[in-house]
Amino acid sequence: MCGIVGYSGGQSAIAPLLEGLRRLEYRGYDSAGIALGTASKLFVEKRAGKLSNLEAELKGSLPSAHSGIGHTRWATHGGPTDKNAHPHLDNEGKLAVIHNGIIENYTQLRAELEHRGHSFSSDTDTESVAHLLSELRKKHGGDLAAAMREAVTLLRGSFTLLAIHADAPQTIVGVRRNSPLVVGIGKGENFMASDVAAFIDYTKRAIELGQDEVVTITPEKVSITDLNGIAVVPKEYEITWDASAAEKGGFNHFMLKEIFEQPKAVADTLLGRLSPSNQIVLDELRLSTEEIKALKKIVLLACGTAYHAGMLAKYAIEKWAKISVEVELASEFRYRDPLIDSSTLVIAISQSGETMDTLMALRHAKAAGARILAVCNTNSSTIPRESDAVLYTHAGPEIAVASTKAFLTQVIAVYVIGLYLAQVRGIMGNDQVKELFNEMSALPSKIEQVLETVEPLRKLTRGFAQSTSVLFLGRHVGFPVALEGALKLKELAYMHAEGFAGGELKHGPIALIEPGTPVIAILPTGHDHGLDEKMLSNIQEVKARGARVIVIADEGVEVTGAEHIIRIPTTPALFQPILATVPLQVFAYEMAVTRGNDVDQPRNLAKSVTVE
Numbered sequence: 387m388c389g390i391v392g393y394s395g396g397q398s399a400i401a402p403l404l405e406g407l408r409r410l411e412y413r414g415y416d417s418a419g420i421a422l423g424t425a426s427k428l429f430v431e432k433r434a435g436k437l438s439n440l441e442a443e444l445k446g447s448l449p450s451a452h453s454g455i456g457h458t459r460w461a462t463h464g465g466p467t468d469k470n471a472h473p474h475l476d477n478e479g480k481l482a483v484i485h486n487g488i489i490e491n492y493t494q495l496r497a498e499l500e501h502r503g504h505s506f507s508s509d510t511d512t513e514s515v516a517h518l519l520s521e522l523r524k525k526h527g528g529d530l531a532a533a534m535r536e537a538v539t540l541l542r543g544s545f546t547l548l549a550i551h552a553d554a555p556q557t558i559v560g561v562r563r564n565s566p567l568v569v570g571i572g573k574g575e576n577f578m579a580s581d582v583a584a585f586i587d588y589t590k591r592a593i594e595l596g597q598d599e600v601v602t603i604t605p606e607k608v609s610i611t612d613l614n615g616i617a618v619v620p621k622e623y624e625i626t627w628d629a630s631a632a633e634k635g636g637f638n639h640f641m642l643k644e645i646f647e648q649p650k651a652v653a654d655t656l657l658g659r660l661s662p663s664n665q666i667v668l669d670e671l672r673l674s675t676e677e678i679k680a681l682k683k684i685v686l687l688a689c690g691t692a693y694h695a696g697m698l699a700k701y702a703i704e705k706w707a708k709i710s711v712e713v714e715l716a717s718e719f720r721y722r723d724p725l726i727d728s729s730t731l732v733i734a735i736s737q738s739g740e741t742m743d744t745l746m747a748l749r750h751a752k753a754a755g756a757r758i759l760a761v762c763n764t765n766s767s768t769i770p771r772e773s774d775a776v777l778y779t780h781a782g783p784e785i786a787v788a789s790t791k792a793f794l795t796q797v798i799a800v801y802v803i804g805l806y807l808a809q810v811r812g813i814m815g816n817d818q819v820k821e822l823f824n825e826m827s828a829l830p831s832k833i834e835q836v837l838e839t840v841e842p843l844r845k846l847t848r849g850f851a852q853s854t855s856v857l858f859l860g861r862h863v864g865f866p867v868a869l870e871g872a873l874k875l876k877e878l879a880y881m882h883a884e885g886f887a888g889g890e891l892k893h894g895p896i897a898l899i900e901p902g903t904p905v906i907a908i909l910p911t912g913h914d915h916g917l918d919e920k921m922l923s924n925i926q927e928v929k930a931r932g933a934r935v936i937v938i939a940d941e942g943v944e945v946t947g948a949e950h951i952i953r954i955p956t957t958p959a960l961f962q963p964i965l966a967t968v969p970l971q972v973f974a975y976e977m978a979v980t981r982g983n984d985v986d987q988p989r990n991l992a993k994s995v996t997v998e
């Protein structure tokens with residue numbers, strides 16, 4: 387939450403700062419601001435609302451500056467107003483700070499600083515840091531990095547901070563604790579940002595920063611120290627995707643582009659995972675055969691959409707690998723004394739790799755002795771870095787706030803883990819693994835087939851735009867799909883939407899059905915336990931009470947009671963969610979478009995949730 391960018395180089399700073407903020411706007415869009423490194427006094431502009439408000443304000447003549455910091459905000463402390471927008475300044479207007487995260491002890495800090503004569507002009511936790519740094523910089527004879535090192539020892543909470551001072555405007559100092567910050571190394575220019583996307587147009591060389599590391603950039607130099615001022619050897623890496631991946635590529639919205647990228651994302655995530663001798667290749671797991679056989683339990687930790695991927699993993703891993711699986715909302719996990727030890731494998735699923743709830747749950751599990759595997763889409767983010775092992779999904783950058791391609795690849799990744807565990811534990815033979823893997827490999831072209839129906843699906847959706855509430859029904863793996871469909875609709879269309887297990891209807895939710903209520907039902911694949919027939923009965927039950935029923939069903943299966951049928955290609959039951967989710971993504975997308983909502987940046991949300 388909150389996007390941060392810093393630039394120091396030879397060109398005018400305004401372009402890299404604003405382009406960087408545009409790329410980071412997915413992280414928060416309540417307000418935006420910049421401070422330009424102009425001598426004697428900084429030039430600062432900030433505005434409530436989206437980046438475009440700030441850009442409009444910056445039209446006209448700007449002072450010449452070759453350095454600066456920029457911020458796009460997801461409000462925590464203090465409402466989304468001009469005065470609470472970052473950067474925040476010291477009383478001389480010479481030092482500016484931007485911040486992502488929360489300073490937990492800011493009330494006490496503020497009281498102390500006010501007592502010492504500082505006057506505050508915002509309601510934020512961040513402003514305390516600007517005043518604190520101002521004091522400490524004087525104490526350290528104008529050394530901003532030294533001031534930052536001492537300031538950090540006085541702060542509690544999670545933060546990335548960048549600071550600039552008018553007396554040495556080409557020097558930008560940053561620090562991170564439990565919040566992301568990466569450095570971009572250019573030629574005669576250097577960058578800092580929450581995410582490499584901010585500077586991908588300028589350089590593909592990046593440095594990851596560890597906890598409590600303080601970094602200083604000037605046009606020529608990047609220096610990193612720990613809090614004692616001891617130099618840290620930089621860990622440089624190459625960014626493997628290019629700027630076009632972070633552009634809309636002819637689509638009206640990133641979300642639609644990302645929906646259409648799903649066949650490739652799924653194929654890329656499967657690439658190289660089956661050896662010619664039909665062994666699942668998963669060297670990343672870094673567990674010996676003995677360790678895998680000794681595992682007693684798997685615990686999946688995730689939030690939101692990633693949690694739904696975790697729910698699906700339970701069906702697959704328990705069926706294939708015959709090992710008990712628990713799925714936990716990461717935000718709840720550590721508050722109930724979970725029973726985990728060294729015989730537990732914890733899988734943390736996160737697109738961003740920065741979700742604070744998931745990170746905290748992971749740390750709790752690690753402290754209890756569990757082995758941690760991250761399933762993540764973002765290279766070198768915090769969750770993989772703090773895990774024992776990582777399996778990267780290959781969805782590419784996901785910019786739209788609502789997760790689409792990341793979800794499908796998360797499901798694929800956890801299914802690959804399931805097959806691997808089944809094979810290593812000797813529960814599944816190579817032929818069976820090969821057969822299932824081949825079915826998974828056929829999914830990209832089946833998703834393509836679903837995508838061919840996008841236009842009729844959009845038309846169908848528009849017919850329901852006046853509804854106030856939509857219910858989603860699923861059974862077995864269709865249940866997490868129903869939850870995912872409802873979550874997408876809530877976050878994008880701002881409609882009441884709920885997902886239910888079909889069997890639960892009669893235990894209460896059926897009372898929600900009124901004449902005309904849209905119900906989207908996912909018909910289970912095959913006749914296992916007669917679930918398809920049970921769902922058809924559920925459809926009749928809601929229809930009898932006036933619901934307008936849309937059914938998602940495999941090709942060729944007879945469906946009764948539906949007003950509309952959305953056909954998806956047939957695939958084995960466990961893989962059906964990969965196909966059935968796609969029409970639900972399109973439904974939510976189109977509903978948001980029809981209602982005039984901001985599809986890529988829905989209200990109140992942010993892509994990377996770095997607060998608990």
Ligand code: F6R
Pocket residue numbers: 689690691692693735736737738739740741744787788789790873874877993994995
């Ligand atoms: C919904 C959505 C969120 C995320 C959740 C976890 O469309 O995107 O529910 O799935 O915030 O985020 P990650 O996967 O980054 O940990």
